[in-house]
Amino acid sequence: MTDDTLPVALGANRLLAAVETLPLRYAPFFDALATLWDMSEPEVVRTLREAGNPSTWRRAALPGVRLVTVTPGPRLRGAEVRLVRFRPGLRFPRHRHDGPESLLVLEGRYQDETGRTVGPGERHEMPAGSEHALRVEWGEPCVVATVQFGMQFTGPVLRALSRLVR
Numbered sequence: 001m002t003d004d005t006l007p008v009a010l011g012a013n014r015l016l017a018a019v020e021t022l023p024l025r026y027a028p029f030f031d032a033l034a035t036l037w038d039m040s041e042p043e044v045v046r047t048l049r050e051a052g053n054p055s056t057w058r059r060a061a062l063p064g065v066r067l068v069t070v071t072p073g074p075r076l077r078g079a080e081v082r083l084v085r086f087r088p089g090l091r092f093p094r095h096r097h098d099g100p101e102s103l104l105v106l107e108g109r110y111q112d113e114t115g116r117t118v119g120p121g122e123r124h125e126m127p128a129g130s131e132h133a134l135r136v137e138w139g140e141p142c143v144v145a146t147v148q149f150g151m152q153f154t155g156p157v158l159r160a161l162s163r164l165v166r
């Protein structure tokens with residue numbers, strides 16, 4: 001690297017570092033997130049900026065799952081709206097949806113039990129009453145934006161556990 005290219009390289013490094021962090025990490029999905037969460041793009045950016053703080057993520061009842069609760073727009077009143085991070089290789093147990101669920105994958109991939117693989121930028125819609133399980137691919141975490149109207153684990157042990165942590 002010459003003295004002439006040093007400022008360009010430093011600027012490029014700063015740019016790369018900026019797009020690796022929230023909110024810019026998910027910039028390609030701002031419009032899709034605004035639609036999914038029924039909010040403006042500036043509200044999406046604010047929500048993702050808050051999610052950039054590690055203390056915002058809380059543990060879920062299942063090991064390997066972290067959550068950020070999102071305050072959606074008025075169309076989603078009564079929905080559970082979240083960012084969810086699954087550790088690589090996690091098997092998310094079989095569960096039933098009381099109402100519809102919509103997922104938007106932001107990074108990583110998962111495969112449902114039908115063999116469908118869902119990756120970055122893809123939506124997965126599940127109707128009310130549907131049941132499924134999923135497995136996160138190895139190699140990197142899977143981060144999804146979710147909107148759901150109720151979910152119940154179908155196995156007896158997890159059903160009992162979910163009643164205890166409510």
